[in-house]
Amino acid sequence: MRATRGRTFTETGRRAQIVAAAVETIAEVGYQQASFAKIAKKAGLSSTGMISYHFTGKEDLVRAVAEDVVATVTAFMRERIEAAVGRAARLRAYVESNIEVVGAHPAHVRALLSILAGERSGADTSVLTERVGRLEAELRDGQRAGEFGDFDPAVMALAITGAIDALVTSLCREPATDASLTHSAKELADLLLRAAGARGSAS
Amino acid sequence: MRATRGRTFTETGRRAQIVAAAVETIAEVGYQQASFAKIAKKAGLSSTGMISYHFTGKEDLVRAVAEDVVATVTAFMRERIEAAVGRAARLRAYVESNIEVVGAHPAHVRALLSILAGERSGADTSVLTERVGRLEAELRDGQRAGEFGDFDPAVMALAITGAIDALVTSLCREPATDASLTHSAKELADLLLRAAGARGSAS
Amino acid sequence: MRATRGRTFTETGRRAQIVAAAVETIAEVGYQQASFAKIAKKAGLSSTGMISYHFTGKEDLVRAVAEDVVATVTAFMRERIEAAVGRAARLRAYVESNIEVVGAHPAHVRALLSILAGERSGADTSVLTERVGRLEAELRDGQRAGEFGDFDPAVMALAITGAIDALVTSLCREPATDASLTHSAKELADLLLRAAGARGSAS
Amino acid sequence: MRATRGRTFTETGRRAQIVAAAVETIAEVGYQQASFAKIAKKAGLSSTGMISYHFTGKEDLVRAVAEDVVATVTAFMRERIEAAVGRAARLRAYVESNIEVVGAHPAHVRALLSILAGERSGADTSVLTERVGRLEAELRDGQRAGEFGDFDPAVMALAITGAIDALVTSLCREPATDASLTHSAKELADLLLRAAGARGSAS
DNA sequence: AATGAATGAGGATTCATTCAT
DNA sequence: TATGAATGAATCCTCATTCAT
Numbered sequence: 001m002r003a004t005r006g007r008t009f010t011e012t013g014r015r016a017q018i019v020a021a022a023v024e025t026i027a028e029v030g031y032q033q034a035s036f037a038k039i040a041k042k043a044g045l046s047s048t049g050m051i052s053y054h055f056t057g058k059e060d061l062v063r064a065v066a067e068d069v070v071a072t073v074t075a076f077m078r079e080r081i082e083a084a085v086g087r088a089a090r091l092r093a094y095v096e097s098n099i100e101v102v103g104a105h106p107a108h109v110r111a112l113l114s115i116l117a118g119e120r121s122g123a124d125t126s127v128l129t130e131r132v133g134r135l136e137a138e139l140r141d142g143q144r145a146g147e148f149g150d151f152d153p154a155v156m157a158l159a160i161t162g163a164i165d166a167l168v169t170s171l172c173r174e175p176a177t178d179a180s181l182t183h184s185a186k187e188l189a190d191l192l193l194r195a196a197g198a199r200g201s202a203s
Numbered sequence: 204m205r206a207t208r209g210r211t212f213t214e215t216g217r218r219a220q221i222v223a224a225a226v227e228t229i230a231e232v233g234y235q236q237a238s239f240a241k242i243a244k245k246a247g248l249s250s251t252g253m254i255s256y257h258f259t260g261k262e263d264l265v266r267a268v269a270e271d272v273v274a275t276v277t278a279f280m281r282e283r284i285e286a287a288v289g290r291a292a293r294l295r296a297y298v299e300s301n302i303e304v305v306g307a308h309p310a311h312v313r314a315l316l317s318i319l320a321g322e323r324s325g326a327d328t329s330v331l332t333e334r335v336g337r338l339e340a341e342l343r344d345g346q347r348a349g350e351f352g353d354f355d356p357a358v359m360a361l362a363i364t365g366a367i368d369a370l371v372t373s374l375c376r377e378p379a380t381d382a383s384l385t386h387s388a389k390e391l392a393d394l395l396l397r398a399a400g401a402r403g404s405a406s
Numbered sequence: 407m408r409a410t411r412g413r414t415f416t417e418t419g420r421r422a423q424i425v426a427a428a429v430e431t432i433a434e435v436g437y438q439q440a441s442f443a444k445i446a447k448k449a450g451l452s453s454t455g456m457i458s459y460h461f462t463g464k465e466d467l468v469r470a471v472a473e474d475v476v477a478t479v480t481a482f483m484r485e486r487i488e489a490a491v492g493r494a495a496r497l498r499a500y501v502e503s504n505i506e507v508v509g510a511h512p513a514h515v516r517a518l519l520s521i522l523a524g525e526r527s528g529a530d531t532s533v534l535t536e537r538v539g540r541l542e543a544e545l546r547d548g549q550r551a552g553e554f555g556d557f558d559p560a561v562m563a564l565a566i567t568g569a570i571d572a573l574v575t576s577l578c579r580e581p582a583t584d585a586s587l588t589h590s591a592k593e594l595a596d597l598l599l600r601a602a603g604a605r606g607s608a609s
Numbered sequence: 610m611r612a613t614r615g616r617t618f619t620e621t622g623r624r625a626q627i628v629a630a631a632v633e634t635i636a637e638v639g640y641q642q643a644s645f646a647k648i649a650k651k652a653g654l655s656s657t658g659m660i661s662y663h664f665t666g667k668e669d670l671v672r673a674v675a676e677d678v679v680a681t682v683t684a685f686m687r688e689r690i691e692a693a694v695g696r697a698a699r700l701r702a703y704v705e706s707n708i709e710v711v712g713a714h715p716a717h718v719r720a721l722l723s724i725l726a727g728e729r730s731g732a733d734t735s736v737l738t739e740r741v742g743r744l745e746a747e748l749r750d751g752q753r754a755g756e757f758g759d760f761d762p763a764v765m766a767l768a769i770t771g772a773i774d775a776l777v778t779s780l781c782r783e784p785a786t787d788a789s790l791t792h793s794a795k796e797l798a799d800l801l802l803r804a805a806g807a808r809g810s811a812s
Numbered sequence: 813a814a815t816g817a818a819t820g821a822g823g824a825t826t827c828a829t830t831c832a833t
Numbered sequence: 834t835a836t837g838a839a840t841g842a843a844t845c846c847t848c849a850t851t852c853a854t
Contacts, residue, residue, distance in 0.1 A: 438727075524641075531782070555803075557800055558793070561776060561793055561796040561800070564772070564775045564776045565772035565775065565776065565797060567775055568774055569769075569771045570771070571775070572772075572774070573767045573771065579734075593760060593764040594764055597760055597768060597804040597805070600803055600804050601800040601803045601804035602800070
């Protein structure tokens with residue numbers, strides 16, 4: 001059996017190659033249509049057996065894909081968020097960078113959206129809930145700090161997440177220009193900060 | 204046979220029965236997992252051939268299902284929306300009734316969400332775009348009337364739609380009490396009206 | 407039950423309509439692909455039940471189609487053959503008219519070829535054997551009359567039939583001009599008369 | 610695995626086994642009735658999935674079958690044709706060996722005829738046209754060499770091919786004795802050589 | 813560590829036919 | 834006489850997974 005120690009996002013050799021092919025495939029044909037056969041073909045593998053050898057099942061592969069994509073997207077967003085000062089600015093950075101990552105990693109974003117859509121009607125909702133949970137905690141902190149208005153942080157977290165995903169989905173459909181991307185990102189951030197009753201949230 | 208002319212939502216006999224079974228099946232197992240075999244079983248049909256007899260293909264059946272569900276949901280929402288006076292109140296009614304319909308027609312909503320999720324990664328996006336388009340027009344009108352603030356109506360329409368769907372999805376996952384449903388609905392309406400800069404939007 | 411007395415080629419009402427639609431359908435999509443559904447559609451019928459009602463089964467329908475087509479083709483050929491004087495001239499007329507009927511009744515010929523092709527690998531070979539048998543008798547008569555050379559009439563009949571069908575098939579594939587049709591017909595007749603050692607067979 | 614590069618007729622392992630089973634099946638029940646299920650059964654396979662694994666689709670399998678059968682038949686004919694001296698003798702050898710191969714490889718011939726019949730009413734006519742084209746070229750050469758009379762080589766090639774197939778079909782229907790096979794072959798060659806105006810074509 | 817052949821269930825769809833009305 | 838709904842077997846094909854090598 002393969003070594004599992006310490007491996008999280010950064011896969012080794014074949015695994016990484018398969019995950020990369022899976023990301024591309026899912027981005028192209030969608031989560032449900034992404035069969036082992038298609039992924040193997042894109043990876044230049046001669047059989048699907050290879051995939052089953054490295055992954056327990058489709059579930060396992062998808063989890064690995066999700067981890068990889070989330071890591072990529074998170075890395076992009078983190079530096080923008082950490083550069084922001086104050087809760088409101090952080091929220092703005094969160095929203096805007098989440099939109100702008102479409103321009104930087106279109107395939108990854110597309111794949112993630114497709115996986116999330118599948119998850120919504122599926123059993124495993126770990127990626128989904130973890131993401132919303134983290135945002136909710138952040139919002140709660142902001143409220144405690146008095147930088148946000150009064151709202152139910154669970155509802156707000158879901159609303160923000162849903163709004164972002166809807167916009168991202170729309171932007172993914174037809175390739176948007178950088179300008180329109182930036183515009184949409186700012187618009188969305190503006191309206192969500194208003195919703196959150198953020199103090200001093202001028203962009 | 205009963206009249207087939209003018210048939211839109213209200214299907215005749217067997218067709219209606221199949222659509223109803225499809226709604227239930229999609230609500231239970233999701234759009235992608237809803238095979239003809241499962242639907243036929245739920246409808247008490249002896250073979251899948253019957254479905255193919257009444258519907259051109261899966262696409263055709265899903266369209267019929269979408270029409271049926273949209274009709275049901277729309278009927279529920281319409282009376283609440285039409286009872287509202289003023290743009291802001293209408294928007295609030297739109298949002299709240301869209302959430303509350305989960306309590307009234309849980310299976311229909313679940314099915315619709317699953318179909319929409321599939322549409323997002325699919326070709327036919329008619330249901331999706333029509334829904335967002337209608338809301339966008341409504342928002343634009345509200346801005347002209349001076350009852351909403353300044354925002355890009357396209358982005359706002361997507362944001363509202365996405366926020367609603369995210370909350371509905373969450374509420375669908377585990378059966379919520381009426382109280383929590385009402386609470387969530389009001390919370391979401393509050394925050395979205397803030398986002399829209401609605402004047403005089405106290406619930 | 408429907409009256410069956412005296413009916414041979416000339417069908418009555420519905421039957422004739424269905425046969426006509428079947429001829430067209432077989433000509434267009436081929437014998438094997440010509441399903442009841444397609445024939446019903448072309449006939450403007452709302453269900454296939456109608457066909458099953460008028461015909462015992464597919465076999466029965468195809469037999470009726472064959473009779474109809476053979477009658478049409480035979481009528482075209484007969485007047486040309488009967489106008490010819492002498493065995494050799496009759497054979498020439500047989501061959502040439504068999505080719506030229508492609509120009510006059512393309513759909514019928516196409517349908518007949520498709521049915522014959524199916525018959526070749528099927529059980530019922532009545533149309534096929536009857537046709538060859540008649541020609542064989544004719545050839546045998548010609549030999550007795552001393553107007554043909556020495557050959558096995560069974561083999562010759564098969565050879566002539568096969569040669570005609572191969573040419574007709576080729577001519578059916580892409581629509582031929584009248585000129586090329588006439589040229590091919592004369593060429594084939596020439597070579598087959600040579601094969602039969604026909605005396606005084608100048609066209 | 611054995612080399613798959615350069616694979617044409619001689620298939621490797623399972624592929625060859627499936628092709629062989631397909632030949633037998635097509636010979637028995639005909640091209641159209643030869644389903645994957647029947648072929649799998651004859652091949653001793655547990656499911657039709659195996660066939661789909663080795664062949665892209667039915668089309669692909671049939672192409673492989675055609676190649677295999679054509680190779681077998683061609684090999685049989687080639688040595689007889691190459692032993693002949695002179696154009697007329699070559700044509701005689703072509704015709705006679707084409708008939709006599711029925712005795713040597715009945716199943717292969719039957720399968721080929723069924724496939725060709727299907728091709729006549731189908732889209733892919735590559736096997737058919739290639740075969741006729743090669744014969745046409747041969748005839749044209751013979752005419753240039755002055756060993757054949759005057760005729761349209763395209764028509765003659767079709768006539769010869771059609772005559773052969775008709776006779777072969779007839780001989781395939783009920784198992785013929787070697788004697789009658791030889792007789793029919795000689796008869797057909799005689800008459801076709803007469804048709805071609807071959808000089809010095811005494812058998 | 814890797815391969816690719818094999819599996820068998822399940823996918824949608826088409827088919828000729830039957831039957832109650 | 835005619836209809837159209839119902840049937841269920843059969844079509845090809847794809848799927849994730851397993852297993853011997």
